[in-house]
Amino acid sequence: MRTTSHGLGSRAAAALGMMALAATGLSLAATAQAADLANIDTGATGSILIHKHEAGSQSANGTPDGQTTTGGDPVEGVVFTAYRITNLDLTTQAAWDGLADVAVPADACGSDNRSPQLGSYTFDTGTASAATDASGETSINPLPVAAYLVCETSAPSTVKTAAAPFLVTIPFPNNAANTASADGNWLYDVNVYPKNVVVEAPTKGVNVTANGLNTDDQVSFPVTAKVPSIADTDSFKYFVVSDPLDSSLSDGNVASVKLNGSDVDASYYTVTTGQTVSVGFNRAGLAYLKTQPNAQIEVVFTAKTGTVPSGGIIENTATLYVDTTPGDTPDEPPVTPPDEPGTPTNKVVTSWGDARVSKVDADNSKALQGATFQVYNAADPYATSCDNAVKVGDPIAVNGATEFTSDGDGLVFIAGLFVDQKAGAATDESVAPEHTQRCYVLVETAAPAGYVLPSDADTPLTVTAGVTAAADYDLSVPNTKQNVPQLPLTGANGALLMMLLGVAFVMIGVGRAFVSRSKNPAASQD
Incomplete structure (x- = not known):
């Protein structure tokens, strides 16, 4: 019994083994058949791979599978958001019908690029990418099977024109109707190439x-x-x-x-x-x-x-x-x-200042009218002190004139002279020149009548940015009166003159007496 039973058991085991092997083969065949199905894998997730470049800079068009080298100038710092269409089920045939004919208007993302509106479609709150990196690349993932409206939701100030909104399906039908690099397979990781018009700050x-x-x-x-x-x-x-x-x-x-x-x-x-x-x-x-x-x-x-x-x-x-x-x-x-x-x-600035010069009498500080001046640049305009300023170049014209004359108040007014300039950086909200004053040289070319023109008529002048108050002066320039021959009115010369005049009068008197006696005989006899 045991031996018979053992034989029966062996045959049964063999049969069971063959059945198991056959079952395994059927299972493998079924698995292979399932793997080769061309249908959409409704349980899969995918991604949108974004390559961001300046419009017109790419040397070739990109492909959804990312196999083409496009070149182009990358745009960094741009964020995209994918809004899933919630009332479109891509697991149904009806959802795909007419999808290729959907026109996406330029304002589909709303005025703020965050309020999608496209026909009767409804949207979720969206899935945002990270900002594009220095290569202009970023991605949005994971994304379930669905259709998405992609909007550019943030960009640096250099981006003048946002990329146009566009539709992406996960998966994407990578066939000849959609791309020249088609392989007939569904793409779950879809490469896209939105472009910007980038305007760099001048x-x-x-x-x-x-x-x-x-x-x-x-x-x-x-x-x-x-x-x-x-x-x-x-x-x-x-x-x-x-x-x-x-x-x-x-x-x-x-x-x-x-x-x-x-x-x-x-x-x-x-x-x-x-x-x-x-x-x-x-x-x-x-x-x-x-x-x-x-x-x-x-x-x-x-x-x-x-x-x-x-x-x-x-x-x-x-x-x-x-x-x-x-x-x-x-x-x-x-x-x-x-x-x-x-x-x-960026902001640029220039700074200017006027000059008020007082022309006075050196003896009494009273105002002098009629003194004439010219103004020159200094060899070292931004010296620590202008005291030793040396003139260079030609006389400077202000309001078309190169000569400035003191008025009835002794004022020599030079309406405006350049002080400094500066070009700020793009980020500077306020810009100030490095120097607040500049050295010039004032040269007196003609003194008022009766006054001496100094032997060294060059006078250093410091011009400070801004307007000098009407009661103030930037500089005072004195003039000395002319010398004249000394008048003989006092001292030894005057006394000697009086003595000589007295002697002369005495001699005249004596002479008249002698003449009188010679004309009177009686007087002569006495």
């Missing part, structure tokens, strides 16, 4: 070439800006560089417009002069700029300083206005500042 300099008030083109303001790179399908809507001048400045003009150091054809832009001076590119100019991505454009504005403000400091900031539009360049783009916010330059 920079501004300052240079004073004439140190006296009201000299034409005496202050120049070079403004340098980078031409943004834009998409082939876009055009510039406008490109204007403008400089609104402070009330102490006037006669704004444009000295030059250059691109990468070469003059720009004047037919490409319009110059507007006056209190607000600007350069605005016309239709042909905008088309030209589109062909010059990342080029450096420099506009040099000029002005003259008309008055000295009470504090002496004149501030100046220019603004770059640039925007893009889909399609062709507008027929008549604005060539003056549009009613849109622009990108300001």
Whole structure:
């Protein structure tokens, strides 16, 4: 029994083993079949891999699978948010029907880029990415199977135009209808390449070439800006560089417009002069700029300083206005500042001061009228002390005059002279020049009638930024009266003269007596 039973048991075991092996084979076949299914894995999660570049800077188009090297200038610091469409179930055929025909308008993310609105779709609160890194890359994950509206929700100030909102499905159908690198598989990690028009803040300099008030083109303001790179399908809507001048400045003009150091054809832009001076590119100019991505454009504005403000400091900031539009360049783009916010330059300042000089009599300090002066630059304008200032160059013109004459109060008034200048950094809210005073040399060229012109007529003059109070003087310059021959009115010479006159009168009297006796015979006989 046991032996029989043992034999039966062996056959049964063998049969059971074969059955188990067959069952295992069926299981493996079923697993392989399931793995090869092309259907969407509704339980999977995916991600949106974001590659952020400046518009128009990529050398090639990206692909959803991320296998193409696109190149391009990365944009750092941009945050995206993916809003899941909650009333669209991608596990159903109905959800996919017509999805490819959904048009996403530019304002689909709302005015704040955080309030998605797209037809009858509803959205969740969104999943945000980290800010793009120095390579312009970030991601949003994990994301369940769904359709998402992706919005650019935060960007640095250099980003002028936010990336257009777009739809992404997880998974993405990587087929020939959607991408040239199709492999027919669903992509659960989808690469996207949203682009920005990046406007870097323009920079501004300052240079004073004439140190006296009201000299034409005496202050120049070079403004340098980078031409943004834009998409082939876009055009510039406008490109204007403008400089609104402070009330102490006037006669704004444009000295030059250059691109990468070469003059720009004047037919490409319009110059507007006056209190607000600007350069605005016309239709042909905008088309030209589109062909010059990342080029450096420099506009040099000029002005003259008309008055000295009470504090002496004149501030100046220019603004770059640039925007893009889909399609062709507008027929008549604005060539003056549009009613849109622009990108300001750093702040620059110049400082100025007047000079009040008192001309007096050296003996009694009374005012002297009619003394004439000229003013010169000093060889060391920012010396610790101006006491040893030495003149250089030609006389300085102020309000068109190079000579200044003392008036009836003995006042020699020089309306305004340059003190210092400074270009601040982009982050500086307030800018102050390094020096608050500057050395000049005052030269007396003619003394009032009856007074001596000093042998050394050069007098150091310290000009402080700001306006000198009417009752005060920056300097007092005395004059000495002319010398004349000494009058013989006192002393030994006067006594001798009186003695000689007395002797003469006595001699005249004696002479008359002798004459009288000679004419009287009776007197002679006696």
